Amino acid sequence: MSISKNLEQNRPIFPFTAIVGQEEMKLALILNVIDPKIGGVMIMGDRGTGKSTTVRALVDLLPEIKVVENDLFNSDPDDPELMSQEIREKLQNNEKIQVTTKKISMVDLPLGATEDRVCGTIDIEKALTEGIKAFEPGLLAKANRGILYVDEVNLLDDHLVDVLLDSAASGWNTVEREGISISHPARFILVGSGNPEEGELRPQLLDRFGMHAQIGTVKEANLRVKIVEQRASFDESPLSFRKNYDESQNELRERIITARHILKNVNLEYDYRIKISQICSELNVDGLRGDIVTNRASKALAAFEGRTEVTPQDIFRVIPLCLRHRLRKDPLESIDSGDKVRETFKKVFAYQ
Structure with a gap:
């Protein structure tokens, strides 16, 4: 059994097409997957309205992309703008690179993350003693060509939000230590979620998100009952619940892939x-x-x-x-x- 199958059985994800209501949030997420250059989405809403569930459910729908095998930055073998310096140099020297496909990944950024954890670090000692640029990639490297999700983004340190938004806008992350500088591609869809009661982001930071989806608690009694029943069914038997939505999930996945092409x-x-x-x-x-x-x-x-x-x-x-x-x-x-x-x-x- 493959590792991904194993993970799916250990941690099944609630199906995206089973989520009731919240059309605005679902549409904003889908459009960002179709065109990542939209610039991400900020989702603001009450507690318990399914923000995190919906974002994590999106993982199932993400199409596969071509990547350079064993590359830390998910480099695109065909686009120089989306490949690391190392891969670019290999191609310039006519070296052969191995290409594989993988699903677009989603990276979670924990609230307590440090700047080094996000941007990566340079091993100064190794650089000085061995004369090589020893770079330890961070979350931005892992998120290249994928989705970076920050839950409770309004509680994240403003400085870190600035770093994320700068990378999302420029498509590059640069780490500088003691006169040594390393850059790598960091093009990702930034998805943030938060509860407005805990404070909004500053307008200057908010403006950097492409879209802003507002969601509220469902008021209609029938819909609330449906949501509660669905959740209970999923918790009781996640795998059989997911099977009921296989067809609609595949259909939506195909629509997204077709849309990216046209x-x-x-x-x-x-x-x-x-x-x-x-x-x-x-x-x-x-x-x-x-x-x-x-x-x-x-x-x-x-x-x-x-x-x-x-x-x-x-x-x-x-x-x-x-x-x-x-x-x-x-x-x-x-x-x-x-x-x-x-x-x-x-x-x-x-x-x-």
Whole structure:
């Protein structure tokens, strides 16, 4: 039996397609898997609303990617931007590299992690005595081309959040010690979750997340009963519960893989791009991140639905997720639910 099968039997994951409600959070996660350049997602909601369960359930749906065998950074054998310096040098010297496939990985970042644990460390003694760059990779290396998940990100030290967001934005992590510098690719989807009662992230940090999903406790009694019953069934017999969702899980996985393939052919009309920027301007959104993310997310949604043309409906569905966390100027203000964004959208697009 393979190790992954063993793990699955020891720690079965709740199926993504079995999660009831929370459509906004599920959509934001799926769109980020289709286009990692959207820039990650921040999920804020009450305690016990399934934030961690949903993020961990996403692992099952992640497609396989080509990687260089035994490489610490999950280097892409075809893309120089996604390969380590060592692999790049091997290719330049026409050395043969072994290629394999592996599932996109999800790395958990614990709250108490140190900067060395996150970024990696350089063994100075080895570097000085043996003259080699001895690098011990951190979580950012492990997360390259995967997902980095931070639960309770609003309780993480601001300095560490800054490091994560810098790496997520630039796609590189650089570690410098005593005049020795090592860089490696660190392109990952950053997913953060938290409870607003424990404090929000600063607006400057929040703005760096591509999307912001808000989730609340389900109020409808019938749905609550369904969720409780599902959880009880899963806890009682996880493997047989998962079997019931094999078909829907496979179907969703295929849709994501197809969407990743057709994404580059999706067209967003110039007129719609102008209107998206007009909305950002009218809402007084700082910078251009809001425009860029909305363009990317609406294309990813069209691809997810198997289309190559973006419609105003696509933009309407994603724009609150892309802009609501960029409207707040005062850290004490609460984040807009999305109504303000929707109203401005309807006005600009003359949309009913």
